[in-house]
Amino acid sequence: MSLTVDQKPLLEIKRLTKHFPVKNPIGLTEATVKAVNDVSLHLYEGETYGLVGESGCGKSTMGRTILRLTEPTDGKALFNGTDIFQLSSKQLQKMRQDLQMVFQDPYSSLNPRKRIGDIIEEPMIIHKLGSKKERIERVMDILQKVGLQPEAYYRYPHEFSGGQRQRIGLARALVVNPKLIICDEPVSALDVSIQSQIINLLEDIQEEFNLSYLFIAHDLSVVRHISDRIGVMYLGKMMEEAPTDLLFAAPSHPYTQALLSAIPLPNPAIKQERITLRGEIPSPMNPPSGCIFHTRCPFVMDVCKKELPATKEITDGHFVACHLH
Incomplete structure (x- = not known):
């Protein structure tokens, strides 16, 4: 997809935050699950934005929160300049004609x-x-x-x-x-042969209807095929964002590098070095201080444990939140 210089985003997410309270048996809040933490992104008309990450990173919560299937804790979601989070129920219902969702489990989303x-x-x-x-x-x-x-x-x-x-x-x-469809892992439960049929169908329909997709998935090979740009999430935070070809050619965040190294190559003659992340994913109720990835990062430094890295644009359209850059 080609963009004009002055093209405005169809959807613009600004510092979206979604926290879930954890209550004890008598109804008092004991802790907070920080499912999505200060995430920003934008999506243009006719574009497919791929959102990837491990299970539990908050990508599905983000998709549901944008449509207000769950209410946000903080942030803005601007659709054609209108903040979805500030709409009344009546205004939201009218806007939902332009905003639709395809769910991960099609059977549970259909009335039997x-x-x-x-x-x-x-x-x-x-x-x-x-x-x-x-x-x-x-x-x-x-x-x-x-x-x-x-x-x-x-x-x-x-x-x-x-x-x-x-x-x-x-x-x-x-x-x-609609103008925008949020696809929440629409092919993850399907056989590989069926996955390719659905992906090709999504692409054909996008061209015919001039649709925009926010495509949520954990399979990077699928996301690579369909997406114009990709955002990589970890534990509720955005780690890296770049055009698809650039992200796969020059991944800059250690977490992105580890994800890409896990993609199997179709040629057995090519040996690929797998980056293995040690340790378990920290709890979103008690995320690490500083960079949330530092407990599993192979390049961790002292500063990573103390300071949250700022998101920097290292090349045109390529953003990364890492102290290495």
Whole structure:
């Protein structure tokens, strides 16, 4: 995707923070889980931004918080210049026509008692789009675009495979013609062959509908294929952000280097040195002082244990939060 110099972000996240209170049996707060901590990013129209990291790093929480499926603790989420976090319930419902989500587990996000046609049509009813006839025609058209037959309209979720259910979830998101779709690990539960079908489908639909994606995943090979830029999260913080090709060619944060070294190469003749991170991921209830990665970093220095590294732009569009730079 090519960007003009003066192009403004479609979505701009500023210092997003989400903390969850941990309460004891009598309801008193004993601790706080710092799921997302002061994270900023921006996403342009027609772009795919890949958000990666280990399980528990806060990437899914971030996606859900942007849509206010969970309420933020602090920060801003500007969509076309409007702060999502400041909207009333009525204003938020109207904006959600432009903001949709595809969930990790398609089966749990589909009502097993409803036919597929009714599930896909429901967002149009909520947003009061079209007559009954126009809605049915729209659903039939969307089913075809995501690669499902018209008879799927009359069937139930349990009659479909995992890949087909994910297509249904995508159809439900597309039916209201959104501008941004947050994809929360949409292919992680699917077979590799089905993953490639869904990824190719997402790319085809993006071009046809001029969509923007926030693509959340832990599989770097998948993210590399679909993303224009990638952000790497660890324990609720953004470690590194760069255009996809630059991140894979010159990873600058030790955590990013370790993640990339874990990607298997298809050529057995090529030997790759694996970077093994020692120790367990610290608890988000009690993150380390200074750089949160210092307890597992192979290049740790004294300053890392005391001071939180600032995020610096080391080359054009390449940001990293590390005392090595």
